[in-house]
Amino acid sequence: MAKISTKHGDMDEHLLTKRTGTDRHHDHDGSLHDTADWVEYWHNGELVHRSVHVTLHKIIPEMKPIIAKLVG
Amino acid sequence: MLNKETGGFWLCYANTQSMATSFKKEILNGSHAFGAQSANGTRTVTTKDTFKAALYVTTATVDSTTTAYSATNEVSGTGYTAGGIAVTNATAPTTSGTTAFWTPSASLVYTTVTLTTAFDAVLIYNTASTGNLAVSVHTFGAQTITAGTFTLTMPANDSSNALIRIA
Numbered sequence: 001m002a003k004i005s006t007k008h009g010d011m012d013e014h015l016l017t018k019r020t021g022t023d024r025h026h027d028h029d030g031s032l033h034d035t036a037d038w039v040e041y042w043h044n045g046e047l048v049h050r051s052v053h054v055t056l057h058k059i060i061p062e063m064k065p066i067i068a069k070l071v072g
Numbered sequence: 073m074l075n076k077e078t079g080g081f082w083l084c085y086a087n088t089q090s091m092a093t094s095f096k097k098e099i100l101n102g103s104h105a106f107g108a109q110s111a112n113g114t115r116t117v118t119t120k121d122t123f124k125a126a127l128y129v130t131t132a133t134v135d136s137t138t139t140a141y142s143a144t145n146e147v148s149g150t151g152y153t154a155g156g157i158a159v160t161n162a163t164a165p166t167t168s169g170t171t172a173f174w175t176p177s178a179s180l181v182y183t184t185v186t187l188t189t190a191f192d193a194v195l196i197y198n199t200a201s202t203g204n205l206a207v208s209v210h211t212f213g214a215q216t217i218t219a220g221t222f223t224l225t226m227p228a229n230d231s232s233n234a235l236i237r238i239a
Binding site (some may be wrong): 023 | 233
């Protein structure tokens with residue numbers, strides 16, 4: 001019998017209600033920023049476990065070399 | 073923030089995904105070693121630095137102006153140790169074409185934690201440096217964790233997607 005770690009200690013999975021989902025977060029320009037896959041376990045209407053796996057999609061723009069221009 | 077054109081709402085983060093401005097200066101000073109340093113006539117240390125990843129709540133302000141790790145507005149809760157977790161750094165920086173890049177070699181995994189205050193940012197910083205110098209801030213949709221695991225998977229380590237890239 002699978003055990004799930006909860007805020008009340010380990011509980012048998014069959015006693016819990018499992019919910020899963022995926023959230024996608026976008027930036028203002030509509031591009032995908034990150035994806036979050038979550039798993040929740042509920043017991044008698046109470047959230048007792050929540051785990052999340054976030055995958056980063058939006059990265060920091062790379063540093064670009066600056067070429068100095070000599071004038072004079 | 074209200075989008076007046078659509079009537080919907082923009083997601084506004086107090087934390088901003090960015091490379092620390094101070095980091096850009098520090099790499100020119102040789103303050104960060106993601107791979108083994110080459111010894112020269114002055115420098116004898118050849119081991120790479122160690123890095124950690126700390127999580128911050130949505131009301132924090134970690135961004136390009138962040139210069140070092142701070143416990144202010146860092147998440148707290150059962151199973152989470154202040155300062156965050158070690159970043160696995162088993163892949164040395166490399167190049168492809170004209171781009172140099174580096175990515176942690178494993179996902180960041182915060183195991184069996186309870187973080188009930190929403191958080192949306194991770195700060196990567198150099199623990200080998202004096203003052204825990206900041207490297208970069210990465211944001212994501214706000215999350216909470218209850219007696220569970222928070223896993224943050226890095227992008228692919230290539231010249232187009234690596235976490236840190238210099239073109």
